[in-house]
Amino acid sequence: MTHAERRAQLIQVGRAVFAKHGYEPTSVEEIAREAKVSKPIVYEHFGGKEGLYAIIVDREMDSLYLRISDAIAEGSPRQRFEQAVLAFLTYVEDEPDGFAVLTRDAPMQMRGRGMPSVISDLGTRVRDIFNEQFKTLGYDAKVAPIYAHALIGMVTLVGQWWGSDPRRFKKEVVASHLAAIGWMGLRHLPQKPQRIQ
């Protein structure tokens, strides 16, 4: 096997193993065993466990960003919203291992702001999109991150639940319900929500 082939194989195998156990409980030996190779090969290619993990997370994040970016490229706001949700679920469907890696606990060096998993970083990106929209619509842009994280949390947990048994619902059905609650929630937002009572 050539260098590049082996590298690609290790990334694929590593992703599956990390998805199964999470970062800490997976051993380099198990990855090597699954790849039918000995341990030093992994170290030669990635320098160690964390190096391999970092590359896997990076690739998955890129893949997810790309899918969502494409999805919101055009259409009415309502269409973009629904397309983004659908793209997210499509990622969950196409790359269950990658999604699992992104939602499981990351190693300590990668944890930011009390968020144990990597996927919460999506919140900061979505916030930027919302900031813009909020300003033009006359809402208070300061609270945009609340809504950003709310939507990410929504699609992430539903994605995990749906992805654990995709035969329960068709992807499009889940996406339309998810888009409905999110869109309607945003659409009918009062300018200044007040606590009732």
Next chain:
Amino acid sequence: MTHAERRAQLIQVGRAVFAKHGYEPTSVEEIAREAKVSKPIVYEHFGGKEGLYAIIVDREMDSLYLRISDAIAEGSPRQRFEQAVLAFLTYVEDEPDGFAVLTRDAPMQMRGRGMPSVISDLGTRVRDIFNEQFKTLGYDAKVAPIYAHALIGMVTLVGQWWGSDPRRFKKEVVASHLAAIGWMGLRHLPQKPQRIQ
């Protein structure tokens, strides 16, 4: 120190350590060290790492359930909804370590249905509440779990984000925005959401 006191202390210390590192990366030795005690004491009280962890999770789940149950005990539906969200955030505020334990990766024996963390079990309980409401309102009760998990994911991720720096927003502000998007989303739900385009 008496048996009960020591036990209570170990639960408290263990919760903090599990919250900091997650299940796998914490060692019994570290818990013992933080409690200024030797390792066999932990084994005497809880039988091992997993025993201590199970008790901690159980207590925290009970605590969270109790808070939310109290919150939705009375009031209009809209009030109950908002009170539930506020109760959740209050838990995040009062018990940051407990909340962190619930959101971090659980050991493999405790993972169910592809959900790595324990808190997703809330989804199944919320589903039961929704089932009832959905039927009386004429919606398709089959999709209730979608909305249940959507709401849990929403408050959980926002809770993590807000809890990592609570000074950004007052708890009541976050709760009202969260309740607004959730409530308005549910309130203006079409009977049968259709994918646009």
Next chain:
DNA sequence: AGACGTAGGTTACGGAGAGGTAAGTTACGC
């Protein structure tokens, strides 16, 4: 043809730290 360099790979080991346990120790009430 035959020596040789190199890419790709293995075996074997070191050091550290994990979970868990057996045996022994202190202190205190009776």
Next chain:
DNA sequence: GCGTAACTTACCTCTCCGTAACCTACGTCT
């Protein structure tokens, strides 16, 4: 004085990350 509750020291075994040293097949150049 003695039993018991609370606790410690010391250890066993296992597994992990990471590395040093060695090996093998194959194309190439003389």
